[in-house]
Amino acid sequence: MQRNILVTSALPYANGPIHLGHLVEYIQTDIWVRFQKLRGNHCIYVCADDAHGTPIMLKARELGITPEELIERMGREHREDFAAFGIGFDNYYTTHSPENRELSELIYTRLREAGHIDSRTIKQAFDPEQGMFLPDRYIKGDCPRCGAAGQYGDSCEVCGATYTPTELKNAVSVVSGATPEERESLHYFFRLQDFETMLKDWARGGHVQQEVANKLEEWFTEGLREWDISRDAPYFGFQIPGTEDKYFYVWLDAPIGYMASFRNWCDRHGEDFDAWWKADSDTELYHFIGKDIVYFHALFWPAMLHGAGFRKPTRICAHGFMTVDGAKMSKSRGTFIMARTYLNHLDPEYLRYYMAAKLGSHVHDLDLNLDDFTQRVNADLVGKLVNIASRSSSFINKRFDGRLAAELPAPALYRDFVARGEQIAEAYENREFSRVIRDIMALADQANQYFDEEQPWVLAKDARTLPRVQAVCTQTLNLFRVLMVYLKPVVPKIAAEAEAFLNVDAQDWQAVQTPLLDHTINRFKPLATRVEREAVDAMVEESRETLAPKGDAPAADSPLADHPIADPVDVDTFGQIDLRVARIEDAAVVDGADKLLQLTLDLGGEKRNVFAGLRAAYAPEDLRGRLTVVVANLKPRKMRFGVSEGMVLAAGPGGDALYILEPDSGAMPGMRIR
């Protein structure tokens, strides 16, 4: 039976570009959506730019344009980035839309009429110069508890204290620098506590992951409180009906933006919006979100929907954040990588594959390990998978004019591959993508094993066994075809190229039931090329450059420009490196190596053989007899010319611009340097 599934990803905020952290969510969602479509379900994927709020208003002001111009510009960039990564939205809209205004007013009005909206006067910080109320994050001052300077209006990053902005000492407005005043203002509140019973039932009903449910229980225990949903003018957003100068808080109309984007799609495709959103709808609604916005999606959102007479989400799928090389993304390390920067250096399908290989259904963070990324993509995608087609198609193309045999020599093996599809589909459905990848790669291993056992390259040497070659390669290419169908949600572009190579129409999940026989394929072109580590490094380098702080950037000709000071290490870490004074007893050129010199070092009794890349900078006779500094406990490294048992320290960019270190007179070979 065909399922009707509406899927959303969280709305990216329209004040900055998409980065790799965002993409964890969109790639994850897109894979799931593509899988559902491949299985024949009626699945619609919508999203939008989150366009309202104080930051948008201020950013537009800073750029000297209107908020509308800003969100138009950002929206266009976001669409381009998402498209480049193959994110197949059915509709990508904006929360600043007539549909969203209408739905926000409708939901608000229904909630108010049902008695779920309160209003009362609150005190809030006000910027007299700008004539605006200030969100907590727009006030800075000294922490009232520990006195740390430059802390935000809600909490101290130094001592962890939480407080109200009025408690802050020496407070200033971040917008104007003026001293904030305290003023009163009428605010509107959504009575979340009215929905406690409903929310508890819902949260315990399997609509969220276990760890999210735990978190919700904690919040239930603390007690649900009303939620301030209004903001004062000036504010970029929707005016609250029945008020003169009050606006909906951006977080009220943001999730409604899911509905609005879908409404916009329905209107253009003749779909019945109400059938999907009425309280007793039998369609499914999936929200993919980051773990930081669980509160909004698992409490406010179902409560708002319920209170306004709409259906609630089928499932909230929360995911963790992305780290790079085990640490939070960092601008100084060059690991705060924008989508655009990634695209300048690497194929987006690789990131899709890598993320899929590490994504599960839990809320865990996902680490982008750059070495692992390079190796994984090369080993799995290129070495294992694409290689299956490459090695088998060469025979079919050269010997059989691209023609596949009329039957499979190992039908049982093929049936086995098809049968494994159900297990893979189940993993996809449960969003266990890492399991999907593991299973597919295990099958890829089997395909390579089959090919190796059959040894078609041997059979091809004898005319009598030549037909067997065609049969074996037909079998192998059919196994490859099955794998590409299974992998299609993850790497749609490679899958499409594989379909072109196999000379078939777009395959759905069912297509694998029938093998491809007595059929002519096209000439094989590389479907994926290896990742060069240099490209990864260049991407990191570009991320570092574009985001280096402008004010204290080192002069362009300073070595710091190319190699910024590394992250701090503690003294213990430094202590692990054993630096010693060494005498260069002998130095010699190495045959066959144009960069290396072979040095014989005396470390005060112990002799070391070291290869150093100094040939362009020093002649051997310049070095003999001199003292220098060597890393004495570096693990010996086997090189083509012998084993290198240490590293001589030198400064400079390389080539002939290298300068070895030399201790002051008095130092003796073997002395420890610290």
Next chain:
RNA sequence: GGCUACGUAGCUCAGUUGGUCAGAGCAUCGCACUCAUAAUGCGAGGGUCGGUGGUUCGAGUCCACCCGUAGCCA
């Protein structure tokens, strides 16, 4: 500070309800092969499953505490 997760081979990760669960891939080393984008196949080494106690006939698997990491605290 409170809470929620996580901490398993060099790296990235699997390990359902406690009993062949000490695993996979990559990396490393050896052998084979040469059809293939130096890709593939076979084999080997490598972990006291963060630490310390406890429950149990038996614990990565349950409990307590500690250490470390990430996040949330509306």
